[in-house]
Amino acid sequence: MLVALLPGDGIGPEVIVQAKRVLDAVCGDALRYEEAPVGGAAHKAEGHPLPPATLDLARRADAILFGAVGDPDCDGLERHLRPEQAILGLRKELTLFANLRPATLFPELADASALRPEVAKAIDMVIVRELNGDVYFGEKGMRTSASGRRQGYDVMSYDEDEVARIAHVGFQTARARRGKLCSVDKANVLETSQLWRDVVIEVAADYPDIELSHMYVDNAAMQLVRNPGQFDVIVTGNLFGDILSDQASMCAGSIGMLPSASLDADQKGLYEPIHGSAPDIAGQGKANPLATILSAAMMLRYSLGKAAEADRIEAAVAKALAAGHRTADLGGSVTTEQMGDAVLAAL
Numbered sequence: 358m359l360v361a362l363l364p365g366d367g368i369g370p371e372v373i374v375q376a377k378r379v380l381d382a383v384c385g386d387a388l389r390y391e392e393a394p395v396g397g398a399a400h401k402a403e404g405h406p407l408p409p410a411t412l413d414l415a416r417r418a419d420a421i422l423f424g425a426v427g428d429p430d431c432d433g434l435e436r437h438l439r440p441e442q443a444i445l446g447l448r449k450e451l452t453l454f455a456n457l458r459p460a461t462l463f464p465e466l467a468d469a470s471a472l473r474p475e476v477a478k479a480i481d482m483v484i485v486r487e488l489n490g491d492v493y494f495g496e497k498g499m500r501t502s503a504s505g506r507r508q509g510y511d512v513m514s515y516d517e518d519e520v521a522r523i524a525h526v527g528f529q530t531a532r533a534r535r536g537k538l539c540s541v542d543k544a545n546v547l548e549t550s551q552l553w554r555d556v557v558i559e560v561a562a563d564y565p566d567i568e569l570s571h572m573y574v575d576n577a578a579m580q581l582v583r584n585p586g587q588f589d590v591i592v593t594g595n596l597f598g599d600i601l602s603d604q605a606s607m608c609a610g611s612i613g614m615l616p617s618a619s620l621d622a623d624q625k626g627l628y629e630p631i632h633g634s635a636p637d638i639a640g641q642g643k644a645n646p647l648a649t650i651l652s653a654a655m656m657l658r659y660s661l662g663k664a665a666e667a668d669r670i671e672a673a674v675a676k677a678l679a680a681g682h683r684t685a686d687l688g689g690s691v692t693t694e695q696m697g698d699a700v701l702a703a704l
């Protein structure tokens with residue numbers, strides 16, 4: 358089975374190295390790897406954030422392990438050349454519409470959560486984020502307004518098929534868990550959200566066993582902090598899911614802990630930590646590699662049919678944390694590589 362390794366920028370390569378060490382330990386020769394540049398690194402090397410050969414590798418591979426993109430050196434570039442276009446392009450080109458972002462607190466990290474330990478320990482949820490539509494992919498641009506002022510615009514839109522297909526993923530994810538689905542929208546203000554809510558209710562007819570609720574996104578942001586234990590699965594749009602998942606990560610200890618899977622209709626997937634390239638700590642050995650190591654475990658489980666190996670990795674992460682290993686984001690002083698060592702030792 359072929360895995361595409363796309364390390365990217367900033368801390369991306371640092372965390373990918375650790376995930377690859379763990380994969381080697383668990384899977385040996387069962388996986389083959391090909392690596393390609395992406396993001397700012399690809400722009401510097403080849404003049405484009407998502408070169409054709411990188412996209413081709415992503416298409417050929419059985420699964421993709423992605424680090425992060427984002428490079429301050431690229432700040433002045435036109436939008437289509439910026440590093441972030443690479444991840445947006447991969448999601449769109451490969452129709453990776455279903456983004457699963459599990460937020461679970463490892464019990465050992467109750468002290469690292471931004472919440473009181475007794476509130477934090479109840480977090481055990483999955484955010485199902487739509488990844489191919491919304492304001493991210495609508496018409497956008499700069500124009501001159503009627504009064505002669507500069508005006509930027511980004512059109513937010515969803516069609517009913519896009520909402521229905523992610524709603525099904527939300528219901529099915531809930532069915533495999535505790536049977537509760539909360540659809541998050543802004544239907545009190547936005548037409549896209551009204552359609553979202555209508556379609557989710559229609560799809561719910563196929564899932565009478567699932568308890569469906571609806572919540573406005575502003576309330577959801579508050580409830581995540583007040584009482585995260587009330588959530589089992591959240592299904593939401595691209596923008597709201599982006600924001601709520603960063604917030605959920607701090608409830609679960611750190612943004613350095615949250616993995617993700619971005620899946621197409623056939624479980625082909627791209628796996629990446631939810632965090633970015635973290636230029637503020639890049640090159641300093643401070644990055645927490647666990648989100649990427651846990652993303653590799655998701656890759657084994659969802660795309661490569663290796664659930665037992667995924668279980669082993671997750672257990673090793675828990676053991677490394679239980680043994681007291683903490684990178685700086687978790688209040689410790691362990692380096693990126695030492696955290697990798699700790700997971701390998703636990704394996």
Ligand SMILES: NC(=O)c1ccc[n+]([C@@H]2O[C@H](COP(=O)([O-])OP(=O)(O)OC[C@H]3O[C@@H](n4cnc5c(N)ncnc54)[C@H](O)[C@@H]3O)[C@@H](O)[C@H]2O)c1
Nearest residue numbers: 425426427428441613631632633634635637638644645686
């Ligand atoms: N999927 C992606 O590739 C992705 C995701 C988010 C942001 N980005 C990009 O990354 C760049 C930086 O964005 P940002 O600063 O807003 O978000 P970020 O997630 O990169 O960093 C936010 C904060 O969290 C910290 N952090 C992030 N990951 C960490 C880790 N593994 N261990 C310890 N600390 C960690 C950083 O040091 C920083 O203080 C931007 O160019 C942005 O567009 C890319």
Ligand SMILES: CC(C)[C@H](C(=O)O)[C@@H](O)C(=O)O
Nearest residue numbers: 426441444445599631632633
């Ligand atoms: C880098 C950016 C385009 C991306 C997003 O907004 O989806 C990131 O924040 C994420 O969460 O993966």
Ligand SMILES: [Mg+2]
Nearest residue numbers: 599600603631
């Ligand atoms: Mg994000």
